[in-house]
Amino acid sequence: MKRVILFIAVVLVGTGVASAWSRVYDKAVLEVAYQSMDEKTQQLVVKYVGEDYTKPAGHLAWHRKNGRMLETAGWHTLHLDANLQPAAKDENDALVQTEKALQIIRNRKSYDNEEVAMAIRIVMNLVIDMHNLSNVKIEGIELSGTDFKVGTSKGTSGGRTAKITPYSWKSLWTSRYNTYHGAYSPQMYAEDIKIMFGNKREEFSRGSLNDWVHDIGLYTKQAYDVLEQNNRQFLHKTIQEHEEFHMSCLARASYRLAALLNETLK
Amino acid sequence: MKKILIITIAFVGALGVYNAKAWGHQAHGTTAYIAEQHLTPEAKKKAHYYLKHTLPYYASWMDAWKFSTKFRQVNSWHTGVAMEDGVNYNMKSSKFPGRVMRHLVKALAELGDGKYKNLPDSVVRQRLINMIHYVGDLHCPCHINFPKETFPHYRYSLNNNGKRLSFHRYWDGSLAWQGRGEWTYEEFATLVDKVSPEQVAVWQSGTLEDWGRDIVKLGHRAHEITTEGMDVSKMTKEQKAASIALTDEAILMGGYRLAYVLNTIFSDGNIKTYNEE
Numbered sequence: 001m002k003r004v005i006l007f008i009a010v011v012l013v014g015t016g017v018a019s020a021w022s023r024v025y026d027k028a029v030l031e032v033a034y035q036s037m038d039e040k041t042q043q044l045v046v047k048y049v050g051e052d053y054t055k056p057a058g059h060l061a062w063h064r065k066n067g068r069m070l071e072t073a074g075w076h077t078l079h080l081d082a083n084l085q086p087a088a089k090d091e092n093d094a095l096v097q098t099e100k101a102l103q104i105i106r107n108r109k110s111y112d113n114e115e116v117a118m119a120i121r122i123v124m125n126l127v128i129d130m131h132n133l134s135n136v137k138i139e140g141i142e143l144s145g146t147d148f149k150v151g152t153s154k155g156t157s158g159g160r161t162a163k164i165t166p167y168s169w170k171s172l173w174t175s176r177y178n179t180y181h182g183a184y185s186p187q188m189y190a191e192d193i194k195i196m197f198g199n200k201r202e203e204f205s206r207g208s209l210n211d212w213v214h215d216i217g218l219y220t221k222q223a224y225d226v227l228e229q230n231n232r233q234f235l236h237k238t239i240q241e242h243e244e245f246h247m248s249c250l251a252r253a254s255y256r257l258a259a260l261l262n263e264t265l266k
Numbered sequence: 267m268k269k270i271l272i273i274t275i276a277f278v279g280a281l282g283v284y285n286a287k288a289w290g291h292q293a294h295g296t297t298a299y300i301a302e303q304h305l306t307p308e309a310k311k312k313a314h315y316y317l318k319h320t321l322p323y324y325a326s327w328m329d330a331w332k333f334s335t336k337f338r339q340v341n342s343w344h345t346g347v348a349m350e351d352g353v354n355y356n357m358k359s360s361k362f363p364g365r366v367m368r369h370l371v372k373a374l375a376e377l378g379d380g381k382y383k384n385l386p387d388s389v390v391r392q393r394l395i396n397m398i399h400y401v402g403d404l405h406c407p408c409h410i411n412f413p414k415e416t417f418p419h420y421r422y423s424l425n426n427n428g429k430r431l432s433f434h435r436y437w438d439g440s441l442a443w444q445g446r447g448e449w450t451y452e453e454f455a456t457l458v459d460k461v462s463p464e465q466v467a468v469w470q471s472g473t474l475e476d477w478g479r480d481i482v483k484l485g486h487r488a489h490e491i492t493t494e495g496m497d498v499s500k501m502t503k504e505q506k507a508a509s510i511a512l513t514d515e516a517i518l519m520g521g522y523r524l525a526y527v528l529n530t531i532f533s534d535g536n537i538k539t540y541n542e543e
Contacts, residue, residue: 180326183292185450188299192323195314240330 300521355478378536
């Protein structure tokens with residue numbers, strides 16, 4: 001019986017997560033990142049990945065869906081220890097794979113164009129992935145990954161008590177905040193990211209990749225602590241209050257990706 | 267087994283809510299996007315300063331927050347009511363559901379004539395967020411209710427392939443029912459926003475009382491198009507065209523008027539509520 005319930009839940013949650021919303025976020029990040037790159041970097045990005053510089057969004061997932069690059073399935077997770085320092089145990093880690101791809105980009109003269117293009121696509125995918133809080137796994141924190149369940153609402157609507165519904169940690173950070181912006185295009189999100197966080201570009205992109213990873217760990221921990229304080233149930237109000245925080249994750253990913261490519265493609 | 271069924275239904279229901287494409291999300295955002303395209307540079311700059319976002323970003327903010335306990339009162343600020351004559355908008359109704367116009371009037375009184383400059387930024391921001399939603403809701407064809415005393419024949423449901431469908435639900439989600447549920451705001455603007463300057467001038471002229479009369483007309487047209495018991499899955503070509511035309515007009519009228527409201531506020535003007543003022 002439990003297996004049947006689990007199967008139904010997995011199928012339905014999977015359906016929600018697999019919706020196109022998260023791809024909109026990916027493309028928005030690539031849009032803002034491109035606009036924040038140096039002119040020379042922009043030219044090189046177009047040279048390697050093509051005129052549609054947002055096309056690499058979801059590139060690894062697209063390959064896996066078509067039975068290729070199956071070894072990349074675990075690359076999107078960022079592993080951190082209790083002190084929020086990198087703690088990868090093997091190569092299935094966003095930071096490890098990002099660093100490997102960056103090495104290829106830095107030494108691009110030793111590789112053919114397609115290998116460099118793939119490395120750029122990998123960096124684009126993984127920098128976005130590591131800024132999605134549901135991809136961060138912190139040692140010692142139980143269920144900080146994809147199987148964390150939260151309640152979404154408690155309150156009233158039209159005099160009726162709103163239901164507390166099961167929701168996954170992954171869905172929350174992957175697609176929940178698109179609920180009220182369903183018709184948003186990547187360009188619209190990009191516009192909003194720039195209006196909201198354009199003045200924080202330097203602040204967000206300051207430091208090294210390791211500093212950023214620590215930063216990501218900090219705000220994952222903060223969000224997790226809020227959840228713990230609320231008995232693992234996010235109230236509707238709390239979810240709404242985290243929307244700007246979620247947008248800041250998109251902004252951080254955008255400006256950091258631009259900084260990384262500016263540095264490695266110079 | 268019963269338990270499984272209940273869990274399944276609850277889950278599907280929850281996903282349905284998150285995936286729903288109601289006027290509340292798509293049409294509200296599209297209305298705000300149309301408005302954003304027609305703001306003066308000055309108004310756009312000031313709106314972005316206060317909102318820290320584009321207009322569409324906050325188009326459904328009031329819907330997103332109405333489930334939170336502290337904001338539950340805003341749940342009744344989304345609809346309006348026609349006068350018994352079926353011509354005029356009830357501008358002063360103090361009872362539910364006549365509140366959306368009252369709150370727009372109140373917000374204009376607070377922000378108009380340059381008064382926004384004397385308010386804290388956070389207050390201006392919140393009023394703007396609400397106004398973006400008010401103007402969208404005002405123009406939704408099913409957000410104008412008709413008094414049951416004079417329009418008892420307007421209280422009915424539609425059906426979708428044999429299943430009951432509320433009149434409100436059809437028009438709230440009319441873009442999706444019309445096969446346009448996946449359109450982005452930009453697509454709508456590119457394909458549909460072909461309004462002539464003369465028409466824009468007509469929509470943006472007059473008082474809120476005049477605008478109310480237009481909105482009552484939109485409500486009547488909705489009832490003329492989707493009549494009692496109509497099966498929306500079997501609409502004729504003409505009925506579909508009429509439905510699309512009404513949705514388009516409501517969104518565009520709302521969008522151009524929202525732009526006018528913000529352009530007026532940020533040029534230190536105001537919009538009159540009544541013709542007799």
